[in-house]
Amino acid sequence: MTQSALKLINVHKSFGPAKIIQGVDLDIAKGEKHAIIGPNGAGKSTLFNLVSGLYSLSDGEVQLNGKTISGKRPFEINRMGLSRSFQVSNIFSNMSVRENVRCGVLWSLGYGYSFWRNVGNLKEVQEKTGHILNEVGLLEKANLPAALLPYADQRTLEIAITIAGGAEVIMLDEPTAGMSHSETDRAVALIEKASKGKTLLIVEHDMGVVFGLADRISVLVYGEIIATGKPEEIRGDPKVREAYLGEEADEIEGASA
Amino acid sequence: MTEVSINPAALGPTASAKFRERVLPFILFGMVLVAIPFFGPSRTTMTLLNHIGINIVFALSYNMLLGRAGLLSFGHAVYLGLGGYFCVHILNWIDAADGGFWGNLPVFSMPIFGFAMGAAAGAVIGWPSCKRAGTAFAMISLGVAELMSAGAFMFDSLFGGEMGISGDRMAGPDFLGLSLGPLADVYWFIAFWTFFGVVAMFAFTRTPLGKLSEATRDNPERVQFIGYNPTRVRYLVFIFAGAFAGMAGGMSSVQDEIFTPENLSLIPSGAILIAAYVGGIRYFSGPIMGAIVMTYMGSNLSDYTAGWLLYLGLMFICVVMFVPDGIAGLVFGFWRGVRSPNRSEVFGKWAWQVSGVVLMIVSIIIIVEVAFRWSDGYGEVFEPFGLALSHTSILTWILAFVPLAAGVVLMRHAAAKYEEA
Amino acid sequence: METIVFSLLNGTIYGLLLFMLSSGLTLIFSMMGVLNFAHASFYMLGAYCAYTIMGVTNFWLALLLAPILVGAVGMGVERWGLRKVHANGHVAELLFTFGLAYLIDEVVKIIWGRTSVNYKVPESLDFTLFTLYGSNYPAYRIFILFVSIFMLVSLWYLLKKTRVGLIIQAALTHPHMVGHLGHNVPLVFMGVFGAGCALAGLAGVIGGNYFITDPAMAVQMGPIVFVVVVVGGLGSLEGAFVAAMLIGILQTSAVSINASFADIFGFLGMTATSEVGGITIASLAPMLPFLMLVLILIVKPTGLMGDREV
Numbered sequence: 001m002t003q004s005a006l007k008l009i010n011v012h013k014s015f016g017p018a019k020i021i022q023g024v025d026l027d028i029a030k031g032e033k034h035a036i037i038g039p040n041g042a043g044k045s046t047l048f049n050l051v052s053g054l055y056s057l058s059d060g061e062v063q064l065n066g067k068t069i070s071g072k073r074p075f076e077i078n079r080m081g082l083s084r085s086f087q088v089s090n091i092f093s094n095m096s097v098r099e100n101v102r103c104g105v106l107w108s109l110g111y112g113y114s115f116w117r118n119v120g121n122l123k124e125v126q127e128k129t130g131h132i133l134n135e136v137g138l139l140e141k142a143n144l145p146a147a148l149l150p151y152a153d154q155r156t157l158e159i160a161i162t163i164a165g166g167a168e169v170i171m172l173d174e175p176t177a178g179m180s181h182s183e184t185d186r187a188v189a190l191i192e193k194a195s196k197g198k199t200l201l202i203v204e205h206d207m208g209v210v211f212g213l214a215d216r217i218s219v220l221v222y223g224e225i226i227a228t229g230k231p232e233e234i235r236g237d238p239k240v241r242e243a244y245l246g247e248e249a250d251e252i253e254g255a256s257a
Numbered sequence: 258m259t260e261v262s263i264n265p266a267a268l269g270p271t272a273s274a275k276f277r278e279r280v281l282p283f284i285l286f287g288m289v290l291v292a293i294p295f296f297g298p299s300r301t302t303m304t305l306l307n308h309i310g311i312n313i314v315f316a317l318s319y320n321m322l323l324g325r326a327g328l329l330s331f332g333h334a335v336y337l338g339l340g341g342y343f344c345v346h347i348l349n350w351i352d353a354a355d356g357g358f359w360g361n362l363p364v365f366s367m368p369i370f371g372f373a374m375g376a377a378a379g380a381v382i383g384w385p386s387c388k389r390a391g392t393a394f395a396m397i398s399l400g401v402a403e404l405m406s407a408g409a410f411m412f413d414s415l416f417g418g419e420m421g422i423s424g425d426r427m428a429g430p431d432f433l434g435l436s437l438g439p440l441a442d443v444y445w446f447i448a449f450w451t452f453f454g455v456v457a458m459f460a461f462t463r464t465p466l467g468k469l470s471e472a473t474r475d476n477p478e479r480v481q482f483i484g485y486n487p488t489r490v491r492y493l494v495f496i497f498a499g500a501f502a503g504m505a506g507g508m509s510s511v512q513d514e515i516f517t518p519e520n521l522s523l524i525p526s527g528a529i530l531i532a533a534y535v536g537g538i539r540y541f542s543g544p545i546m547g548a549i550v551m552t553y554m555g556s557n558l559s560d561y562t563a564g565w566l567l568y569l570g571l572m573f574i575c576v577v578m579f580v581p582d583g584i585a586g587l588v589f590g591f592w593r594g595v596r597s598p599n600r601s602e603v604f605g606k607w608a609w610q611v612s613g614v615v616l617m618i619v620s621i622i623i624i625v626e627v628a629f630r631w632s633d634g635y636g637e638v639f640e641p642f643g644l645a646l647s648h649t650s651i652l653t654w655i656l657a658f659v660p661l662a663a664g665v666v667l668m669r670h671a672a673a674k675y676e677e678a
Numbered sequence: 679m680e681t682i683v684f685s686l687l688n689g690t691i692y693g694l695l696l697f698m699l700s701s702g703l704t705l706i707f708s709m710m711g712v713l714n715f716a717h718a719s720f721y722m723l724g725a726y727c728a729y730t731i732m733g734v735t736n737f738w739l740a741l742l743l744a745p746i747l748v749g750a751v752g753m754g755v756e757r758w759g760l761r762k763v764h765a766n767g768h769v770a771e772l773l774f775t776f777g778l779a780y781l782i783d784e785v786v787k788i789i790w791g792r793t794s795v796n797y798k799v800p801e802s803l804d805f806t807l808f809t810l811y812g813s814n815y816p817a818y819r820i821f822i823l824f825v826s827i828f829m830l831v832s833l834w835y836l837l838k839k840t841r842v843g844l845i846i847q848a849a850l851t852h853p854h855m856v857g858h859l860g861h862n863v864p865l866v867f868m869g870v871f872g873a874g875c876a877l878a879g880l881a882g883v884i885g886g887n888y889f890i891t892d893p894a895m896a897v898q899m900g901p902i903v904f905v906v907v908v909v910g911g912l913g914s915l916e917g918a919f920v921a922a923m924l925i926g927i928l929q930t931s932a933v934s935i936n937a938s939f940a941d942i943f944g945f946l947g948m949t950a951t952s953e954v955g956g957i958t959i960a961s962l963a964p965m966l967p968f969l970m971l972v973l974i975l976i977v978k979p980t981g982l983m984g985d986r987e988v
């Protein structure tokens with residue numbers, strides 16, 4: 001765990017006069033599970049959008065496995081091995097669950113823009129699609145239109161599409177938001193399994209999930225990282241407790257590793 | 258969660274379902290195409306059938322854009338036109354040639370050249386157009402169509418001015434024993450290429466690119482995060498759509514033997530948009546149905562009534578407002594209704610709705626027909642079933658508005674009564 | 679010199695007419711996202727209504743009533759048509775107005791016939807105002823100029839100085855925000871659609887007898903109106919104004935230039951007898967707006983002065 005998988009150097013982002021991200025430095029090692037927490041509007045999703053190429057940086061640099069990716073387009077970054085999910089489910093709503101996952105698989109298996117092959121006959125694609133559907137537990141619902149899935153299943157599908165391409169660095173934006181307790185437990189189990197041996201960057205509000213899953217945690221407040229460290233370091237950090245007044249502070253206290 | 262071994266084949270449709278949904282319809286379609294000539298259709302019918310075949314290919318190619326890629330084009334006739342013009346020129350080269358490549362080229366192969374020309378045009382024009390999607394794409398296609406049809410009038414040697422350019426399909430060597438002189442020969446030519454086009458375009462929907470085109474339509478943002486460039490996807494699909502439109506142009510060059518700059522204009526582009534949409538853009542077979550119905554109406558209704566464009570406009574608006582899934586949506590909805598468990602209720606609802614619609618149609622026809630005759634000012638009177646409906650007769654006004662009102666009431670009633678369902 | 683002055687003057691008038699027509703569409707398009715295909719059909723309706731009203735009464739009443747009538751039709755279309763389609767997305771809305779354009783064309787043919795009607799300039803305005811370089815300049819053109827400028831100033835006043843104007847302005851740049859302000863969005867939309875159509879109708883009233891009133895006038899004008907709106911930029915009336923004037927003057931001037939490519943590119947060895955060489959600038963005039971449209975959309979998607987992409 002010495003080589004860094006993802007490195008953010010002095011990253012800035014402004015929307016007009018509003019400085020949303022103000023100099024974020026982050027170094028995430030290969031295989032590390034890193035969580036980002038912070039209050040609403042702190043800029044966590046914006047940070048994801050910057051890393052994954054949806055937004056362009058105002059200043060700074062992002063590196064994936066030592067190669068600069070800032071300035072590249074999202075699909076180029078994806079092809080280099082970084083895959084992300086969205087806070088608001090972002091799926092192909094008029095296609096079936098199976099087709100959704102299958103679309104996620106195609107590029108990584110090298111089928112690109114090909115128009116001379118029948119997807120139905122691509123054994124590898126079918127197998128990998130089936131494997132992922134099984135892993136996330138959507139096998140029975142494989143032929144439903146994605147738009148008709150219940151909310152929790154749509155969140156799961158969101159994760160399924162994200163991991164389908166087999167990227168080495170996986171970024172999940174609030175994967176369990178809005179889920180019930182049992183659904184959250186299932187999602188966490190899935191995330192643990194899917195990210196085994198991979199680098200994971202996760203934004204999460206559920207402190208139980210964060211402290212259970214993460215090797216290290218960063219706290220983002222007003223576009224700045226005020227603390228980074230092991231879960232127990234974060235729990236004891238007075239600055240963090242200051243930022244999280246009241247209820248959530250207790251939650252951080254109470255969350256067990 | 259325990260690891261179960263998955264049989265990937267079990268995930269997709271079963272072999273029999275695949276056969277039923279993906280092979281059988283094409284076998285049936287092919288059989289219909291082969292069977293038609295044995296009924297001895299008249300020359301007019303034959304011409305109509307040939308035009309239907311051309312429009313089927315054209316409408317399906319249009320739906321590669323609108324239905325499958327979510328790209329609304331107002332200028333798709335440009336590709337049909339350019340493909341067709343190219344083929345008419347080739348017809349003339351074949352005619353003029355004395356042996357050599359052109360001299361030995363059977364006219365039967367025209368759609369291949371149309372395909373190539375359409376693809377080339379799509380590749381050139383699509384490059385800037387496909388950088389944008391949505392309304393901007395639609396506007397660019399409109400601008401391009403205006404530019405092309407206006408530009409075509411300037412280059413007489415290529416486009417032949419107002420008179421266009423004509424060719425002779427009987428030129429060149431026979432192919433498969435078809436001289437392409439008699440209409441019956443042309444029918445086989447059209448039937449072959451229609452079948453080929455339909456199968457090829459269906460196959461396209463099953464390829465990785467075809468699937469990605471649907472994904473890009475649904476959610477262009479997400480496509481970027483599974484490794485694809487949505488602009489590239491759109492561009493490639495655009496080239497194929499242009500190519501198949503060009504192929505339809507090649508078919509048309511043999512059937513009609515003439516192309517004019519009008520063929521490139523907004524009018525045929527609008528017509529194919531209407532045909533595809535009325536047929537139903539969410540179904541593969543929708544544009545086929547649309548092409549059949551609209552071509553038939555275009556050639557027959559225009560003989561019966563001066564108001565056929567008005568009917569067309571009305572029908573199109575009604576489809577947009579009330580039946581966004583088009584004819585195919587109705588057909589498949591009917592099929593589902595027939596097989597659903599609460600059949601009687603579904604039928605009840607339909608009975609109300611159908612009677613309502615029929616009543617309204619009666620009224621609308623009377624209003625339109627009487628209005629047209631009044632407007633012509635020749636004193637002609639609309640006389641359906643021996644009734645003389647002049648615009649001064651009270652009967653006319655009763656027939657014009659009572660069924661309309663009754664139809665509206667019936668529809669409201671049906672909507673209220675079956676709302677819970 | 680003579681040609682330049684006349685081109686500029688006529689171009690300005692044409693540009694102002696175009697702007698009157700396009701300002702309504704800019705409002706509609708920016709707020710509702712509907713690129714109303716039938717907009718020019720309302721322009722045509724305006725001309726025909728004015729013709730009929732003028733036949734019964736006089737031109738001045740037509741000038742007042744026809745736009746109101748057309749605006750009412752527009753509101754009806756929004757209320758019972760567009761609003762239903764809205765849920766199905768912008769493409770469905772665009773297609774709806776596309777069908778509507780067909781329909782209005784046909785209805786106009788039924789009511790007023792397939793050939794042009796004799797909608798004339800009123801006698802009180804049918805005289806020569808001044809003579810320039812030996813040519814008579816009709817007073818009606820100057821009348822168009824005044825009506826357009828009057829409308830321009832009123833529109834400006836309405837938008838900048840009244841409460842309704844403020845709402846509309848807010849909605850132009852942030853369409854999704856209007857609802858949050860607690861305004862009745864459907865009503866605002868209906869009003870804007872109606873007002874936009876009324877403006878188109880007014881353009882029809884004063885343009886119909888300047889050009890010609892026939893069933894083809896909508897088809898001729900329609901695409902050009904799009905060009906003005908898109909080239910001008912989404913949400914920008916100023917942009918629409920600049921684009922309209924630009925197109926007006928450019929097209930009018932181009933028509934009066936008889937030079938051919940051979941004259942211009944003669945130094946490259948192009949001859950007037952060759953096909954390309956024989957093309958005159960005048961014959962390119964109808965294509966200019968569309969060339970602008972395509973170029974703008976590719977090069978500067980926000981249009982000349984817009985702040986959002988189409």
Ligand SMILES: Nc1ncnc2c1ncn2[C@@H]1O[C@H](COP(=O)(O)OP(=O)(O)O)[C@@H](O)[C@H]1O
Nearest residue numbers: 015018020038039040041042043044045046047
């Ligand atoms: N595209 C954008 N334009 C302007 N402001 C934005 C944009 N995206 C995010 N913001 C602003 O950035 C801030 C951070 O948002 P976000 O990253 O979604 O926060 P978080 O995910 O931490 O809750 C918010 O104030 C939001 O309004």
Ligand SMILES: [Mg+2]
Nearest residue numbers: 044045046087
């Ligand atoms: Mg967020």
